[in-house]
Amino acid sequence: MLIARWKSRFVLLAVLANCVMSVAVAAETLSKDAALKLLERAANAAKSATYAGTYVYQYGDEVSTYRMIHVLDGVTDAERRETLDGPPREYYRHGTQVSIYPAEQNSGALDRRYTAKLFPRQLPDQLDKLLVAYQVQLLGHERVAGRESTVYQLEPNDQYRYPHRFWVDDHSGLLLKWVVLGMRKEATQLFSFTNIQLGSSVDRKWLKPTRQLQSVVIDNSTGIAAVTQEAGWDIKSPPLGFRLLKQTRKTLPGKSRTVIHHLYSDGAATVSIFIESFHQRIPLGLAHQGATHLYARQSGGYLVTALGEVPAATVEAFANVYNAR
Numbered sequence: 001m002l003i004a005r006w007k008s009r010f011v012l013l014a015v016l017a018n019c020v021m022s023v024a025v026a027a028e029t030l031s032k033d034a035a036l037k038l039l040e041r042a043a044n045a046a047k048s049a050t051y052a053g054t055y056v057y058q059y060g061d062e063v064s065t066y067r068m069i070h071v072l073d074g075v076t077d078a079e080r081r082e083t084l085d086g087p088p089r090e091y092y093r094h095g096t097q098v099s100i101y102p103a104e105q106n107s108g109a110l111d112r113r114y115t116a117k118l119f120p121r122q123l124p125d126q127l128d129k130l131l132v133a134y135q136v137q138l139l140g141h142e143r144v145a146g147r148e149s150t151v152y153q154l155e156p157n158d159q160y161r162y163p164h165r166f167w168v169d170d171h172s173g174l175l176l177k178w179v180v181l182g183m184r185k186e187a188t189q190l191f192s193f194t195n196i197q198l199g200s201s202v203d204r205k206w207l208k209p210t211r212q213l214q215s216v217v218i219d220n221s222t223g224i225a226a227v228t229q230e231a232g233w234d235i236k237s238p239p240l241g242f243r244l245l246k247q248t249r250k251t252l253p254g255k256s257r258t259v260i261h262h263l264y265s266d267g268a269a270t271v272s273i274f275i276e277s278f279h280q281r282i283p284l285g286l287a288h289q290g291a292t293h294l295y296a297r298q299s300g301g302y303l304v305t306a307l308g309e310v311p312a313a314t315v316e317a318f319a320n321v322y323n324a325r
Contacts, residue, residue, distance in 0.1 A: 027137040027153070035136035038152065038168070039127045045173035046121040048072050052206055053145065054084070055119060059189050060290055067208040072183060080207050083117070084141055091118075092209050119191040120175035123267075130267030133157055133241030134164075142167065144176040145193040160239040160314040161269050162188070162291065173197055180291070188291035230260060230275070234323045239314060241266040257289035264318070265297030271308035271318050278303045286312055300324030 052069035070079040078094040090101040134154040141150055144167045154164040167177035180189040246263040260275040278298050287294045295315035296305040304322045306315035
C-alpha cells in the first residue's frame with residue numbers, strides 16, 4: 001500500500017541546535033534583481049566550478065558523510081560521490097549518464113531531477129519562479145569549512161513553506177551550506193561541507209570510480225503541465241508559487257489498483273499528491289513527523305493524500321484542491 005509505505009518512511013526529527021548559527025546583524029531584504037543575480041551566481045558555480053571535498057547530510061537524528069568531486073571539461077561536467085560511513089555506496093555521473101553501486105534490482109528509472117539537484121546543485125533551473133514565493137534576505141557573514149561566506153535566507157512570502165538558510169562562498173559563489181528551517185526556526189535538514197578544495201588544487205584522480213558500477217536509466221521526461229488534468233476530477237489552482245512538475249499513473253506490484261501521483265514544486269519545496277481508491281484502513285486527517293506533514297481526505301470513492309516537507313496548512317490546502325466529480 002503506497003500511502004502506508006510513505007508513512008513508514010517518516011523519520012523522527014530532532015532539533016539540531018548547532019546547525020543554525022545566530023547572526024547578530026538585522027536581516028536586509030535584497031531587491032528582486034539582486035536576489036536573482038545572487039542565486040544565478042550560486043547555481044552557475046555549482047555547475048561550472050571544479051571542486052572536491054567532504055560534506056555532511058543530516059536529517060533529524062540521521063547523519064551521513066559523503067566525499068564528492070565535480071569537474072568541468074569543455075561543455076560536459078562529471079561528478080562522483082561516495083559514502084564514508086555505513087554501507088558503501090557510490091554514484092558517478094558524466095553529463096546525463098549515471099552509474100551507481102550497489103545495483104538496485106527493479107528500481108525503475110531514476111528521475112533526472114534527483115540526478116541534477118544533488119548538493120550543492122539544488123537550486124532550480126527557473127530561478128525567477130523561486131522568487132514568486134520567497135524573498136532573499138542577507139543575514140551576515142560566517143566561516144564554513146575554513147572559508148569566508150555570506151549567509152542568506154529564502155524567506156517565504158506566506159504560510160505555505162519553510163525558510164531555507166544558505167551560505168555562499170565569497171570567492172567562488174559556491175553553496176557551502178544549506179539548512180531547511182521548521183516552524184519554530186529549528187533546523188530540520190542540513191547539508192554542509194566540512195572541507196573543500198576548489199580549482200587547480202583538486203586532484204582529478206578522485207573522479208575515477210573505485211567499484212564496479214552499474215548504469216541506470218534516467219527518466220528525462222519533463223512532465224510539466226500548465227494545467228493539472230485528470231478525468232473525473234475538478235482540480236483547482238494550488239497555493240501560489242507551486243507548479244505541477246509531473247503526472248504519473250502506477251499499478252502497485254501484485255495489485256490491480258492504480259495510484260495517480262502528481263508532483264508539485266515551488267523551486268525549493270515539493271509536495272506529492274496521491275489518488276487511489278478509498279479504503280477504510282487508512283486514517284483520515286493530518287499526520288506528521290517533524291517537518292514532514294501528510295493530510296488524507298476522502299473525495300467520492302477515492303482517497304486523496306498530500307505529502308511533503310512543508311507546513312500542515314500546505315498539505316491540507318493541496319488535498320482540498322482535488323475533488324472527485
